[in-house]
Amino acid sequence: MDKSFHHKKNPYVSRIESSRVPLWLNKRPLLTHLDMEITERCNLNCIHCYINQPAGDEAGRKKELATAAIKAILKDAADLGCLSIRFTGGEPLLREDFEELYIAARKLGMKVILFTNATLLTPRITALFTEIPPLAPIEITLYGMKKKSYETVTRTPGSFEAAWRGIDLVIARKLPFAVKSALLPPCLDEIGEFESWAAGVPTLSDAPSPVLLFNLRGRRDSARKNAAIRKLRLPPEKAVAILARDETAYIANTLAFCSRFTAPPDAGLFRCGAGKGGGAVSADGFFQPCLLLRHPDTLYDLKTGSFNEALTRFFPEARKIKAAHPDYLKRCAHCFLKGLCEQCPARSWMEHGTLDTPVDYLCEFAHAQARRLGLLKENEDAWAVPNWKVRIKGLAFRPGSR
Amino acid sequence: MTINLSPDAVYVPSQDVVAREIEGEIIIVPLAAGIGDMEDELFTLNPTGMVIWQKLDGKKTLRELIEELIHDYDAAPEEIEKDVAGLMTELLKRKILVEASSG
Numbered sequence: 001m002d003k004s005f006h007h008k009k010n011p012y013v014s015r016i017e018s019s020r021v022p023l024w025l026n027k028r029p030l031l032t033h034l035d036m037e038i039t040e041r042c043n044l045n046c047i048h049c050y051i052n053q054p055a056g057d058e059a060g061r062k063k064e065l066a067t068a069a070i071k072a073i074l075k076d077a078a079d080l081g082c083l084s085i086r087f088t089g090g091e092p093l094l095r096e097d098f099e100e101l102y103i104a105a106r107k108l109g110m111k112v113i114l115f116t117n118a119t120l121l122t123p124r125i126t127a128l129f130t131e132i133p134p135l136a137p138i139e140i141t142l143y144g145m146k147k148k149s150y151e152t153v154t155r156t157p158g159s160f161e162a163a164w165r166g167i168d169l170v171i172a173r174k175l176p177f178a179v180k181s182a183l184l185p186p187c188l189d190e191i192g193e194f195e196s197w198a199a200g201v202p203t204l205s206d207a208p209s210p211v212l213l214f215n216l217r218g219r220r221d222s223a224r225k226n227a228a229i230r231k232l233r234l235p236p237e238k239a240v241a242i243l244a245r246d247e248t249a250y251i252a253n254t255l256a257f258c259s260r261f262t263a264p265p266d267a268g269l270f271r272c273g274a275g276k277g278g279g280a281v282s283a284d285g286f287f288q289p290c291l292l293l294r295h296p297d298t299l300y301d302l303k304t305g306s307f308n309e310a311l312t313r314f315f316p317e318a319r320k321i322k323a324a325h326p327d328y329l330k331r332c333a334h335c336f337l338k339g340l341c342e343q344c345p346a347r348s349w350m351e352h353g354t355l356d357t358p359v360d361y362l363c364e365f366a367h368a369q370a371r372r373l374g375l376l377k378e379n380e381d382a383w384a385v386p387n388w389k390v391r392i393k394g395l396a397f398r399p400g401s402r
Numbered sequence: 403m404t405i406n407l408s409p410d411a412v413y414v415p416s417q418d419v420v421a422r423e424i425e426g427e428i429i430i431v432p433l434a435a436g437i438g439d440m441e442d443e444l445f446t447l448n449p450t451g452m453v454i455w456q457k458l459d460g461k462k463t464l465r466e467l468i469e470e471l472i473h474d475y476d477a478a479p480e481e482i483e484k485d486v487a488g489l490m491t492e493l494l495k496r497k498i499l500v501e502a503s504s505g
Contacts, residue, residue: 004475004476004477005450005471005481005482005485011448011492012447012448012450012489012492012493013445013446013447013448013492013493014431014445014447015443015444015445016443016446027425027426029424029425078422083422083431091424106420106433107420108421108422109420109421109429130435131435132435133432134435135431135432135443135444226471323486354432
């Protein structure tokens with residue numbers, strides 16, 4: 001036994017923020033964060049949604065993991081060191097056992113991040129969040145500041161009032177929350193109004209960051225819906241103009257990001273942290289490297305396996321998969337805009353059903369950003385730029401970059 | 403807030419917190435409101451705190467706990483008493499620890 005007792009270096013008790021990285025002094029646990037998609041069903045029918053199934057979809061409900069199975073998964077995750085769980089969907093509050101799952105996760109010592117459209121928040125649930133705080137801001141999607149725009153997006157009459165009822169409950173309870181919006185055609189003109197409202201809410205944890213690049217259906221279940229989602233995407237130059245409406249902040253943020261991540265990725269596909277120290281459990285019990293990636297080669301069946309095996313063997317093997325698509329090898333593998341581009345195996349899967357087919361819209365968007373930043377000239381392809389390091393260096397000296 | 407420790411009291415972790423041992427560290431997570439000063443706040447213990455925490459079995463009085471530590475460790479008794487009092491006071495102030503009868 002170590003017989004030394006008094007340790008002068010640290011106070012007996014230290015406060016730490018659970019978002020601090022690294023949280024642990026010693027070894028990082030095998031599983032630190034878990035996303036749990038507890039249903040694919042949603043009470044809204046948003047025009048851009050990559051997942052939702054109808055709220056009353058009985059077949060979908062039957063596929064969902066039962067309460068006991070989810071609680072067992074939470075316990076397994078906690079045993080591996082997981083301290084953070086995100087309940088998402090679909091709309092997680094559609095599940096009648098949501099409160100039970102929430103309390104179970106919190107009693108395991110996890111912080112809970114809830115992704116919700118707020119329409120099903122009730123005085124009872126917000127009282128529960130007051131009594132047993134989630135320890136993380138509630139993340140609320142809000143698509144429009146006006147009934148007309150909001151319900152054009154959600155295609156659900158009465159949802160505007162329901163969402164604001166929920167948000168008002170959260171504000172009244174002083175519960176920390178974050179808002180996610182989307183730059184969709186029906187609400188493009190409301191950005192200013194949205195930002196002004198957000199600036200006046202003291203319990204809003206961060207400035208809202210709107211979604212621009214709408215993902216196609218993760219299950220690849222509807223060509224018709226995918227075609228409709230594609231039509232919602234803004235032309236890249238227009239999307240970049242909106243992103244850069246505060247040019248100074250845009251350049252500063254982008255520069256910080258570029259300096260960390262911009263370099264050609266070669267043939268390696270997994271440059272993100274997908275499947276490392278975390279992942280996402282689908283509504284029907286498959287463990288995925290991330291919420292978006294449902295390619296069969298990357299799906300692990302938790303009903304017959306374990307987190308441990310997935311995280312120590314299955315995902316590490318999956319992450320070794322190299323790109324083979326000729327376009328990827330010609331373009332993406334040599335492209336220095338990696339830090340600006342959202343191309344990843346999940347998005348290739350959603351767009352093309354492969355892990356490595358370049359997604360042209362993402363490529364065009366990254367190029368538009370690079371032109372805006374002065375990294376590329378008109379009609380120049382980033383993968384054909386030999387002196388890209390010089391260009392990145394030059395970006396640091398642009399006005400507004402300091 | 404003044405905390406008076408009683409040598410004959412039994413102190414236990416509050417039911418309003420969850421303590422997890424992860425990779426050799428003890429992480430204390432608030433369950434109910436009013437434990438942390440702000441959102442997104444967890445607590446860790448230093449090695450001395452961990453040793454003491456692991457002995458909080460809900461049976462030993464404070465006096466017995468100190469005697470056991472004096473028996474187990476080479477440190478001077480007054481140093482152990484000071485450390486135990488320091489940790490207990492801090493945990494009681496934060497409502498992470500309570501007296502067994504009120505737990």
